[in-house]
Amino acid sequence: MTTKGIIFDMDGLLVDSEKIYYQANVRAAKEMGFAFTPADHQAILGTTDAYLRNYFKQKLGSADAAAEFIDRSYRNVAAVIATDGVAIKPGLVTLLDYSDAHGINRVIASSNFRSMVDDFMQSTGLQARFDQVVAGDEVTHGKPHPEIFLKALDKLALPAANALVLEDSPNGVMAANQAAIPVIMIPDLIAPTEVTQQQTLATVADLAQVIPYLEK
The missing domain is CATH 1.10.150 (DNA polymerase; domain 1)
Known part of the structure; x- marks a missing residue:
């Protein structure tokens, strides 16, 4: 892996x-x-x-x-x-448990305000499951610019090839691609396009389906 x-x-x-x-x-x-x-x-x-x-x-x-x-x-x-309240997405807990078991560090890179990220993490009980956060009010350029993912990569202290971005939107996929970080798309409201499919390792239905790609 x-x-x-x-x-x-x-x-x-x-x-x-x-x-x-x-x-x-x-x-x-x-x-x-x-x-x-x-x-x-x-x-x-x-x-x-x-x-x-x-x-x-x-x-x-x-x-x-x-x-x-x-x-x-x-x-x-x-x-x-x-x-x-707000629900967490399907497969998330399974993926987080797998990451814990295999020593995979995690960082949130959200275009939302840091205060909103903190509120969502607290209201869902997820705050303890993530090591670090980069929020939209902590960067100059938003997605599809790669800045937020490059800052997240710095927090992980990893080469791009040893990191993986998980995104639900074409703008996010494009940003990851611009940062040269492998990306998997888990679509939410917007279906993948031909372009996003070319920019991703895969498109999967829920977060638990990311695990097989971590095992390769």
Whole structure:
């Protein structure tokens, strides 16, 4: 086995949060009288807050409107999580147990705010299962730029060939590919494209199915 460290995305990969974000965005857009489309969702997946604000500034015509939309969306997300919590993704515990048994270190590389990563990890009880975190407000460039994965690789103190990225989105796959780190895609809301399939070691249905690739 050559994989000594795994870099995990969070939203849609560790926790089933992408549906919550999508529904929160749709609701906020409806409240403001415009349409939030699946194309909008795909465009912002895995990006930084700065990118998000600029994207909606262009879509809505002003920074104030963008800020209002984002604030409404975050409030909607917080309300859902406070009421219903958030589920972890299938196969995660199995993969984490396997990693523990085989001495594979782990780091989260999430485009979300560090405070949100900490909140999700605490609410799901996963905080003790991860060694380190790199969050979106700790990098300058968001995915598909490779910066966040390169910083995660530094935390693992491993060559790229001995690490593995797990991602659910095309932007994340592209970022891993740009960082020259092997990547497996576990799709959530967005299906893999022909391009992402060329950039990945494999596409699997859940996290437990990553284990056979760790055993090669």
